[in-house]
Amino acid sequence: MWSHMQPHLFHNESSLVEQMFLNKKFALEHGIPTDMGYAVAPHHSGVYPVHVQLYEAWKKVWNIKITSTEEYPHLKPARYRRGFIHKNIMVLPRQTCGLFTHTIFYKDYPGGPKELDKSIQGGELFFTVVLNPISIFMTHLSNYGNDRLGLYTFVNLANFVQTWTNLRLQTLPSVQLAHKYFELFPDQKDPLWQNPCDDKRHRDIWSKEKTCDRLPKFLVIGPQKTGTTALYLFLVMHPSILSNSPSPKTFEEVQFFNRNNYHRGIDWYMDFFPVPSNVTTDFLFEKSANYFYSEEAPKRVASLVPKAKIITILIDPSDRAYSWYQHQRSHEDPTAPKFSFYEVISAGPWAPSELRTLQKRCLVPRWYASHIERWLVYFPPFQLLIIDGQ
Numbered sequence: 374m375w376s377h378m379q380p381h382l383f384h385n386e387s388s389l390v391e392q393m394f395l396n397k398k399f400a401l402e403h404g405i406p407t408d409m410g411y412a413v414a415p416h417h418s419g420v421y422p423v424h425v426q427l428y429e430a431w432k433k434v435w436n437i438k439i440t441s442t443e444e445y446p447h448l449k450p451a452r453y454r455r456g457f458i459h460k461n462i463m464v465l466p467r468q469t470c471g472l473f474t475h476t477i478f479y480k481d482y483p484g485g486p487k488e489l490d491k492s493i494q495g496g497e498l499f500f501t502v503v504l505n506p507i508s509i510f511m512t513h514l515s516n517y518g519n520d521r522l523g524l525y526t527f528v529n530l531a532n533f534v535q536t537w538t539n540l541r542l543q544t545l546p547s548v549q550l551a552h553k554y555f556e557l558f559p560d561q562k563d564p565l566w567q568n569p570c571d572d573k574r575h576r577d578i579w580s581k582e583k584t585c586d587r588l589p590k591f592l593v594i595g596p597q598k599t600g601t602t603a604l605y606l607f608l609v610m611h612p613s614i615l616s617n618s619p620s621p622k623t624f625e626e627v628q629f630f631n632r633n634n635y636h637r638g639i640d641w642y643m644d645f646f647p648v649p650s651n652v653t654t655d656f657l658f659e660k661s662a663n664y665f666y667s668e669e670a671p672k673r674v675a676s677l678v679p680k681a682k683i684i685t686i687l688i689d690p691s692d693r694a695y696s697w698y699q700h701q702r703s704h705e706d707p708t709a710p711k712f713s714f715y716e717v718i719s720a721g722p723w724a725p726s727e728l729r730t731l732q733k734r735c736l737v738p739r740w741y742a743s744h745i746e747r748w749l750v751y752f753p754p755f756q757l758l759i760i761d762g763q
């Protein structure tokens with residue numbers, strides 16, 4: 374976007390697209406390159422916290438593949454920043470170079486020019502480069518245009534690094550850089566969503582038309598076949614307890630934290646919940662019975678709703694396994710009717726793969742202790758309620 378127009382102020386995707394088309398038209402008319410595949414948003418607006426409208430508009434108008442931000446996650450020191458991929462746009466972590474538009478003249482640098490030199494010569498900027506295998510910086514145009522602080526800073530930084538370390542500095546164009554980045558850090562591809570209202574900087578660039586109130590205060594995590602539907606039905610009888618609207622795809626459950634739905638982002642998730650009429654006294658909740666044994670769910674839940682209470686129901690694991698087997702038979706699982714319950718639970722490593730898969734799905738959730746331990750890595754015990762469903 375040009376003119377510091379902030380994407381999160383556009384709720385309507387088509388008006389954002391319209392505006393971007395005008396920008397592009399201007400660029401084309403003035404011979405400004407439009408095929409770089411890289412863009413930054415003013416004040417990080419829309420990049421993180423993710424404003425999905427920006428991602429869609431960027432793809433439609435500019436064919437953007439790469440962007441960067443200092444906001445994900447909003448952590449200091451800067452070297453803990455991470456990248457992520459959303460809607461096929463690669464978001465790279467950007468470092469802080471200490472140059473801002475108001476530092477137009479060298480002599481006017483906040484705290485005096487010595488501060489800038491200190492940062493370059495063994496200070497924060499130097500350490501950023503030394504401690505990050507890949508560093509991405511952005512200076513503001515007016516710095517280059519008026520006082521050349523950007524040029525001064527980076528020429529001196531490169532000289533200092535080369536004089537005092539044996540690091541080999543390399544640069545790459547943005548698209549190649551992004552591919553290199555996620556090749557080096559594949560575990561960063563998956564984002565971890567946070568509540569945009571928990572951080573002032575994030576709240577400032579979160580659309581006023583969106584709210585953070587449509588997030589659950591507690592979750593019923595399963596496991597399957599322990600009476601979670603009964604608990605759900607009892608809970609929704611309470612006038613202050615509200616659940617999500619049903620998902621047409623996954624037997625009414627949203628199944629956000631355990632599966633690929635997570636990559637649809639938090640707007641998608643929050644759309645399942647009503648806006649509570651009283652944020653303090655109303656309790657939104659969600660029941661997805663597969664969260665219990667999901668590898669990813671505890672970390673993801675803790676990141677988005679760290680204060681949520683987690684409810685699990687446990688029954689005798691063998692009763693649960695048998696109930697699950699019957700459930701699969703009655704829900705048209707193509708494999709379950711072919712094998713008896715005994716065959717499912719006693720299948721050995723040589724058994725057909727479809728039977729082994731069924732066995733795994735039947736038996737893995739019963740490792741109650743291991744799954745609960747995983748939740749306890751991310752939640753203190755007082756946030757976890759274990760109900761005896763027997």
Ligand SMILES: Nc1ncnc2c1ncn2[C@@H]1O[C@H](COP(=O)(O)OS(=O)(=O)O)[C@@H](OP(=O)(O)O)[C@H]1O
Nearest residue numbers: 596597598599600601602603662696697699700762
């Ligand atoms: N009130 C109450 N208390 C305890 N148990 C109950 C209750 N109501 C239902 N059930 C039994 O719970 C089993 C279904 O569990 P879920 O609802 O968790 O299944 S699911 O995962 O949502 O499909 C299912 O067990 P089985 O009948 O053995 O299959 C239900 O009979």
